[in-house]
Amino acid sequence: MEEKAKDIITDEQQEYIINIGPQHPSTHGVMRLVVSLKGEFVLNVEPHIGYIHRGIEKMCESLTYPQIIHLTDRMDYLSAHINNEAVCLAVEKALEVDIPDRVKVIRTLMSELTRIQSHELFWASYGMDLGGQTCYFYGLRDREMVLDIFEETTGGRMIVSYNCPGGVMYDLHPNFRKRVKEFIKHFRKVLPEYDDILTNNVIFHGRTVGIGPLPLKEAIAYGITGPSGRASGFSCDVRKHEPYSAYDRVKFNEVLFTEGDSYHRYLARVEEMRESMDIIEQLIDNIPEGPYAVKMKPVIKLPEGEYYQRVETARGELGVFIISDGNKLPYRVKFRTPNFANLSVLNHLVKGFKIADLIAIFGSLDFVIPDIDR
Amino acid sequence: MRSIINYLKDIFWGVMSLLKGLKVTASYFWRPGAIVTEKYPENRKYLVMFERCKGELIMPHNDKNEHNCISCGICQMSCPNGSIEVIPKTIDTEDGKKKRILDKHIYRLGQCTFCGLCVKNCPTHALAFSTKFEHAVFNKALLIKVLNKPGSQLKKGVEQ
Numbered sequence: 001m002e003e004k005a006k007d008i009i010t011d012e013q014q015e016y017i018i019n020i021g022p023q024h025p026s027t028h029g030v031m032r033l034v035v036s037l038k039g040e041f042v043l044n045v046e047p048h049i050g051y052i053h054r055g056i057e058k059m060c061e062s063l064t065y066p067q068i069i070h071l072t073d074r075m076d077y078l079s080a081h082i083n084n085e086a087v088c089l090a091v092e093k094a095l096e097v098d099i100p101d102r103v104k105v106i107r108t109l110m111s112e113l114t115r116i117q118s119h120e121l122f123w124a125s126y127g128m129d130l131g132g133q134t135c136y137f138y139g140l141r142d143r144e145m146v147l148d149i150f151e152e153t154t155g156g157r158m159i160v161s162y163n164c165p166g167g168v169m170y171d172l173h174p175n176f177r178k179r180v181k182e183f184i185k186h187f188r189k190v191l192p193e194y195d196d197i198l199t200n201n202v203i204f205h206g207r208t209v210g211i212g213p214l215p216l217k218e219a220i221a222y223g224i225t226g227p228s229g230r231a232s233g234f235s236c237d238v239r240k241h242e243p244y245s246a247y248d249r250v251k252f253n254e255v256l257f258t259e260g261d262s263y264h265r266y267l268a269r270v271e272e273m274r275e276s277m278d279i280i281e282q283l284i285d286n287i288p289e290g291p292y293a294v295k296m297k298p299v300i301k302l303p304e305g306e307y308y309q310r311v312e313t314a315r316g317e318l319g320v321f322i323i324s325d326g327n328k329l330p331y332r333v334k335f336r337t338p339n340f341a342n343l344s345v346l347n348h349l350v351k352g353f354k355i356a357d358l359i360a361i362f363g364s365l366d367f368v369i370p371d372i373d374r
Numbered sequence: 375m376r377s378i379i380n381y382l383k384d385i386f387w388g389v390m391s392l393l394k395g396l397k398v399t400a401s402y403f404w405r406p407g408a409i410v411t412e413k414y415p416e417n418r419k420y421l422v423m424f425e426r427c428k429g430e431l432i433m434p435h436n437d438k439n440e441h442n443c444i445s446c447g448i449c450q451m452s453c454p455n456g457s458i459e460v461i462p463k464t465i466d467t468e469d470g471k472k473k474r475i476l477d478k479h480i481y482r483l484g485q486c487t488f489c490g491l492c493v494k495n496c497p498t499h500a501l502a503f504s505t506k507f508e509h510a511v512f513n514k515a516l517l518i519k520v521l522n523k524p525g526s527q528l529k530k531g532v533e534q
Contacts, residue, residue, distance in 0.1 A: 067452070
């Protein structure tokens with residue numbers, strides 16, 4: 001009799017394990033979360049990755065340097081241009097090429113536009129994850145203007161493939177300046193609407209304030225970069241600390257908060273859109289004249305050695321590590337992707353919170369799954 | 375007493391924040407100009423794409439059915455995923471020399487990732503992107519295309 005009672009008790013205390021994904025709308029891609037629950041509370045989360053693994057790093061070993069660039073579009077597809085830029089900067093660093101000012105400014109402008117459209121999509125999808133369907137329509141509506149700018153200049157909407165070692169593929173479209181100014185004017189007007197709809201909403205506050213706090217020490221220990229890290233007070237903006245392209249000639253603030261909860265991770269991204277607009281406004285009227293690319297050799301061979309370049313994508317620090325043996329193909333390419341590092345903290349953050357908060361925390365870290373799997 | 379007042383205050387400001395959001399969404403009823411819906415399949419006839427839009431790879435031909443391709447194979451080499459295959463053939467010219475000309479320029483649309491390296495690297499500007507973006511077909515074999523038109527020739531004056 002006593003034993004039976006014990007069994008019942010242990011049955012009640014047993015963990016209840018469910019799968020979220022791989023085809024779940026709130027994982028924004030193909031990722032499986034194995035969640036152990038006790039009642040409604042999360043005990044443990046185990047992310048199972050690899051559903052969209054394509055072996056990009058291995059593929060790079062059989063491609064020449066200009067060919068690698070189009071693969072990096074497919075890692076973090078929302079910051080495609082910044083990924084392209086990272087590889088180009090690494091190759092240019094290795095070859096010690098002087099890049100014209102015009103190229104630097106073009107790259108910076110495009111990077112910031114990429115950042116804005118990425119954060120807009122974050123805003124849209126985060127709102128939808130937490131039950132605000134309207135956000136999704138408004139976010140995508142404004143993002144469309146940036147995508148049009150990309151399409152006019154580069155020919156691609158998300159997958160831009162605009163960089164090449166030594167510069168960019170084509171010159172800016174004559175309409176570029178006009179369209180960007182139109183967009184900034186429109187977006188300055190619309191951003192307060194975003195605040196009215198979502199940032200100041202009482203339900204949104206209830207779902208995010210104090211949910212999944214990440215102290216500064218742990219953010220550094222886990223290597224959380226990007227807006228998620230800066231929400232915890234980790235000053236990790238590569239644009240500020242190790243300026244590349246034209247970031248050394250613009251003035252902007254690094255958005256820093258100390259709370260580190262879901263709400264501030266969200267807020268850091270919204271504030272970053274404002275900073276990005278400031279950067280674009282500083283540069284758009286003084287794009288220097290000159291060539292849009294340096295003439296490179298038809299076959300690019302890097303001198304033997306190891307090269308590393310880091311850039312700030314919309315989600316954090318992307319590092320490109322190339323080992324060259326002097327051939328036209330790289331010996332090894334390694335991408336330090338921000339999403340993979342940020343994923344490691346998920347289990348730590350959600351412990352003790354409810355399963356609905358798991359969605360809020362997962363959304364606030366803003367994952368792009370192909371970037372995790374590569 | 376204070377807690378009750380705070381409780382009511384919370385309710386009041388909560389409702390206010392919801393109304394503020396609703397005001398934004400409601401304002402769009404009076405601003406139909408701000409709505410940007412594209413009625414895609416209906417507006418197909420007058421839909422204008424951007425000129426640089428990477429729809430699919432084409433080989434422009436002029437009125438005399440002439441193209442610029444000298445079958446050098448640079449596009450094939452620069453393509454990262456093997457979607458281009460250039461098949462040359464050799465012919466005897468009038469003055470008795472052998473000449474390498476294009477037989478078939480095969481383009482596999484299903485494999486293409488639209489990186490644009492072929493167009494950029496082409497020395498004679500023989501390739502371009504068209505803005506046609508509706509690629510859906512019922513048969514996979516239709517995605518393998520021959521870009522040079524039947525009976526087409528190399529344009530005179532394009533250097534080999």
